[in-house]
Each structure stands twice: as structure tokens, then as C-alpha cells.
Amino acid sequence: MSRTVRSDWILTVLTRSLAIVSAAIILLILSFLLRESLPALRQLGIVRFVTDVSWHPLSGQFNFMPMVVATLVTSLGAIVIAAPLGIASAVFTHFYAPSKLAVWYRRLIELLAGIPSVVFGLWGLVVLAPIVANLGGSGQNLFTATVVLGLMVLPTVALLSDSAIASVPREWIQGAAALGMQRSAIVGQIVLPGAKRGIGSGIILALTRALGETMAVLMLAGNIVEMPTSLLSPGRTLNANIALELGYASSAHRSVLFVSGLMLMLVVATIVIAVSRRQRTTHDGE
Template identity: 70%
Template structure:
């Protein structure tokens, strides 16, 4: 390595170690605050208790874990096709005059505060979903709002990933007689798979971490969901609602909820990353 690159290498290593250290410190803080609940209640009760009734000593987290996973995965299912299609449109189909405007609009969508999404969902989306049954404040509405919130992340990062595919690959495919749709499906998207996987990872962590908008539109009822039209409460919303007045075991269990969130994020990130890396390696 040239001597001139050594300072940059040291800075990068230092920042990388610093980032990992911050994550470990946060994890250690959550474990420390959760430990009293593990000691007094054990681990199994968070999954076996009948429901969430802190006053009665019931600390079942399963309804909120289910609501968190359903809304986040629902948001990804809605946003991933739209975001990837947006990136393909910008790179291959949009007129050159329209491209910068389309990108600016997507960036503007990324800058809208979550509480505005929540208000819009409560006033506009919830009444529409109510036509399917219920009050409209349910997991489906929350999934739609989350999908719109994470759409810019997927669209912009997928745009960057597709744009980084070497042009000579697409030119070679065109020279072989492939149509534009075949080039996109068989050459570009597989080559950009790792970047698109990274976009999905960031988007799903964004969805799992959202609190205010979901709190406003999901119905805020602690019950095991039976369908997308069921109201629910996510782990994030529960922490935000109850941490201000919780004490003793109740407070400690809220930190257990934070650990559960980190566990869910870690599992999903590893699953998506391994899938993206594996498919890329096979190519």
C-alpha cells in the first residue's frame, strides 16, 4: 500500500471500530436495563403470558412482536416493487428531462416528517381501509404508511446500484439482440442484486424503527393479530407510550422490548444480506 494511503486506512479503521463500539455499547445498555426483568420474571414469560397487563404482572410480548413484524414486512412487500420499478424507470425508460424531477420528488418524499405521514394516514388512508372492515386504524393502514415512508430509501439506493452496473454489460447484451426488458431482468437486476439487498436492509430497519406514524394509525390495541385488518400495537409504540411512567419490572420489560427489536433487526439483516451475497457470488 502506498504511504499516502496509510492515514486514510487508519481513519477508516478507527471509524469502523468506533461504529461497532457504539452498537455494542447500546446493546450492553439494553442488557443492563433488561437484566432485572430476566432475573425476576425469566425469559419464557415474555412469550407465554396471556397478554400485556403490567399492573397484573402479565408481560406477554408476542402480540406486539407479531404486530411489529407484520407491519414491517407489509411495508417492505408494498415498497420493494415500487422502489425497484422507480429505479428501473429512471435508468432505462424515463425521458432525460423527467429524470431529475423524478429523483427530486422521491427525495422530497424522504424528507416528510413521520408525524405528517401519520396524520395523512389517519385522515385519508384509514377511512379508505375502513371500507374493507373495522375502523381503518389497523395493521394494513400501518403497512401502507410504512411502505410509503421506506419507498424513497429503496428507490434511491436501487437507482444508485443499477446505475453502477458497467455500461459495457448492457451494451454487450444489446449487441446480442436482447430487448430492453430482457436486459433489465437478466443482466442489470442480477448484477445490482447486492446493492438492492442493501437497500432492502436499510428500508426494513427503518420500518422496524418507526414509532410515531405507526402509533397513530395501527389502532394501538395489544392483541394477537388475526388479519391485516386487526388493530395492533408495535413494540416501538409500546415503549414510547409507557416508558414515561413505568417503574420496577414494568420499566425493565420495556427495555426487554428494545432487545427484542434489536434481535428482530439482526435476524432480518443477516437473512437479507446472506441471500443477496449468495446470489451475487453465484453470478
């Protein structure tokens, strides 16, 4: 066996082994959540998580809907904030910023990506919440949590959009410029359509991170389990609820909390599968 063939064989075995380990870890997490959730699912069923009057575990009331709505509002709202800013950031870096400024700008975005969520939470609590309080309430509400969450996932969209734009063939851009297209037209008609799969992946990754964020949302959303009537209403997400109550939950209550964790994982899996299928269909159509 030649050295090249042997290296290829080792690399193949290594990558396949790591892929199997990664899949096994995900399956183990899923099986653990299922095992811990089964007592609640058998005893209560699924319908009660939607039809119960409210969330009062000590009284046997387990309505998830206010927390599901709060989770979706903060996560989707964060993407509404982060997606246009992140894409604009990547476009600015590649087409409008001087080269030296672009280098430092990327480093700044990378630094933003490394800031711990608790620091974002502290900033939102001390700086943003008093400003939002002028609109009504205490300032600890879904709007404050959504804005801070949008800033947290912004680097994910910006950096992956930057990579996607960088992967667009330079010949396309040079050809469009040779035809006399303006820079804005090149960006809008050549670059962004060519990078849409990578940009879309960045947005989905940011959305899954927003769905999984706990600490900052716990600090800023108000943590009141009630159906929100506006963005200025306080709320509690599923993640924050698990973090707050798991430490003292009884056996039945604990199993219900694992049901909410299982629900979150299934939501993320559904989003990823749906987007992957759509991208595959679009690619086959092209």
C-alpha cells in the same frame, strides 16, 4: 515519508478510528439494553413473555406475542409494498423515463425520503384511515399502518436500487443491445441480476427501518394489545408500546420494556447477519 504515503497513512488511521468508534457505539447501546433488561430477565425469565395470558403490566402479565406479530405484519407488509414499487421506480428512471423527467423524478423520490414520519402519520390519519374505514372498523388498524409504512420506506428501496442499477457496467447493457435483445429482456436478464446485491441491500435497509419506525405506526395502528386476526384488526407494535409506556413505567415494567427493545435489536442484527452471510456465500459461489 513522502506526501502520498503520509496521506494514505492518515486516511488509514482515520478510517480505522471511525470504524472502531462506530463499533463501540453499537456495543455500548447493546450493553445498555442488556443492563436494563437483566432485572426482568432474572425475575420473569424468557418463557413468560410468550406464555402469559395478556399484556397487563400492572397485573404482572407480560405477553409480547400480540405486539411481535403486529410488528412483523406491518414491517413485512411494508416491504411487500415498497420493494416492487421501488425497483420499478429505479428501472423507470434508467430505461423508460426521458432524461429531464428522470432528474426531476429522482428529486421527487429524495424529497419523499425527507418527509418526517409524523407527517406521514397525519396524512394516513386524515386521508387514508377514513377510506380504510369503509372496509370495516375505525380505519386505524394494521392495514393502514402497513400502507403508510410502505410509503415511508419506498424511497430507501428506490434510491438504493437506482444506485445499484447505475453500477451495472454499461458494456453489459451495450453488448446485450448489440445482440438485438429488447429493452425488457435487457432489464430482466442483464440489469436486475447484475444489480441484485445492491437491490437486496436496499430492501434489507428498508426492512430494518420499518422495524424501527414508531411515530406513524403509533398514530395509525389502533394501539390495542390483542392478537390480530386480519389486517383490519387494530394492533400495537413493540416500538409503539415502548413509546407509550416508558414515561410512566415502574422499575419492573420499565425493565420489561427494555427487554422488548433488546428483542428488536436482536431481530435486526439477525436479519443483517443472515443476509450478509447469504450474499457472501452467493459471491463466493460466483
